[in-house]
Amino acid sequence: MEDVVFLDEDVRIPLDVARLDARLSMPTRNSGVVVFAHGSGSGRHSPRNRHVAELLQREHLGTVLLDLLTPDEERRDAETRELRFDIPVLAGRLAAVVDWLADQVATGNHPIGLFGASTGAAAALVAAAERPAAVRAVVSRGGRPDLAGDALTRVLAPTLLIVGERDEEVVELNRQAARRLGAGGELEVVPGAGHLFEEPGALDHVARSAARWFHRNVGSAPVS
Template sequence: MNQALRVHVGGGVRLDADLALPPGPAGRPHGLVLFAHGSGSSRHSPRNRHVAERLRAAGLATLLADLLTLEEEREDAVTRELRFDIGLLARRLEALSDWAQTDARTEGLPTGLFGASTGAAAALVTAASLPDRVHAVVSRGGRPDLAGERLGRVRQPTLLIVGGADPLVLDLNRQAMERLAGEKRLEIVPGATHLFEEPGALDEVARLATAWFSAYL
């Protein structure tokens, strides 16, 4: 069941978010996955929602939130700058994690981060900042290079998923593998481009992410 929220993240800013718990009488979730969208996307991203649905079927709660306000989204649509403000996105993601640790529905749940495109960099920066709270990270078509020096401080198990037909991003992820300090894996989805729009590509992303989070949360 999706529950629409407005989460206060400091500075008078409230972000729209959708919290969803696993369906059926499964009891308390065994983990929570926060989504970090990127490149102008939002909590309505059909690709991330597809992955979130599979995670919930595996007993995980999901939180999909807009990391920018409506006003900021309008500004970003013109300037295309805020989507690359990794520090801002990471601070918002960290604040969402703070909120999740105090809400009765998610308090105490081990947390994973799923980041797409530039959101993957924000997820990695957040993981470096919260080593005791974030337990695993998954990146889909991500830009881990944008995490800068923080990339080398990520100790959590990290899965990088890249399309085989996305050569630039694939190269950046291969370089990131050399800098990540903890357990890590690079999975290449054959024939998939940056948005994983090819038949079966997104299902493979969802399968890989579900297996990773189920193992570490």
């Protein structure tokens, strides 16, 4: 498959109180866009999410890898570990990123999906509940959807919950969350995988499943 990148650049996304650093990659002019919400203590340089993003790009899906915390906030969170679990703040920022994408020439009117890992999955689900018309699909990798609380019942986007077989407690939390999702959730358990999907082939399994889910539910924007 030929790799053709229409747009690949670092951007700063303005919010009311901060600016978020991000990497926006659009393989084609009409790519659907997948926004990554990273997990506890992680950011846009996460090797696992970058691996998944690169596969999605090869499948002609756009990606946004971003930091949901500013550098100052990340330093504070490294000491206190409080901001990484502030789901309302993280979800609000993710929803603001969705709004920002709708206003950009390169991404406006393009379908959007959200990919959340760990606590970022809860933020993604809350943001999907807050932006039901904009968010077409959600994928969670080793996520904590239970932290989304009652917002689960308001999620209309088709949601795929991927967990490792050996991550037993999180498997059960995801199974319970799938039953609460407003649009229904599909649970996929990756055989032999742990919480971080570090086993050979496990992360590729996640990436392939995510690509299929986003192609089915996000796809590509119509050519104008």
